[in-house]
Amino acid sequence: MNFITGNKHKVEEAEKIFLKFGLKIQHMNLGYMEPQGTLEEVARFGAKYAAQKLEEPVIVEDAGLFIKALNWFPGPYSAYVQDTLGNKGILKLMENVKNRYAEFRSVVGYCAPNAEPKIFLGVVKGRISNIEKGNLGFAFDPLFYPEDMDKTFGELTTHKKNQFSHRSRSLEQFARWYKNQSRD
Template sequence: MITFITGNEHKVIEAENIFKDYDIKLEHVDLGYMEPQGTLEEVAEFGAKYASHKLNRPVIVEDAGLFIKALNGFPGTYSHYVQDTLGNQGILKLLNNVSDRYAEFRSVIGYCAPNSEPKT
């Protein structure tokens, strides 16, 4: 069993579908902690270390974001906040008259065991 730290039910469903192919069960725990500003790796490492220390067991966390080339990687690690505030229409407004709308969705998994440093 793996303890998966998230407050996002969609992430839980997606992870359960992935791990079931490997006969690995997930335990979902929502700690509701404040995420730092930083890279995906920094956010995932912080969350994994915090949760592992608090629960005293190995955990995984996931952080993800949409990185739009024409907007210098915005919204990136702020994707959830931007989606809640600007929404898709707001992001499209920012891309008005932009022909290259290349974007990447990036995801990072963080793992940490008690008394260890986190890994991504």
């Protein structure tokens, strides 16, 4: 199975998750242009594009932070917003905002050549902190408190975070589905 991404953190997380299901992945970075749209649209496009180009089954993954008070911004633009505004910019946008509900979402797109892509969604509900906390993880992790936890993703070890992260949820959904398909 080819995992198409330029992010080595995603590959490491996926390898650990897939090991539990007896699945192996090969990392490939095709560097294709992503369309503007929802996470689902981006994952569908990427999976279909890569499967056609490689003529092999592939998975892609796209993720984002969705903040309710900001009309679900930054959403699919999370990487761009991280690069331009960063965590301090998000905290500035959230000044004096009482409803701090947010979700991290991950979508895995799977596609075999000449087939339509399948989508697997993983969500972790939580809230945005008032300050950055923790220096583990990456991107918006120091801002996000998962539901019912008193630590941000940025304060959790990679092992602990990967036990229930949005990405682990979407990857595990895919792995269960894929294993069931191979039994048929």
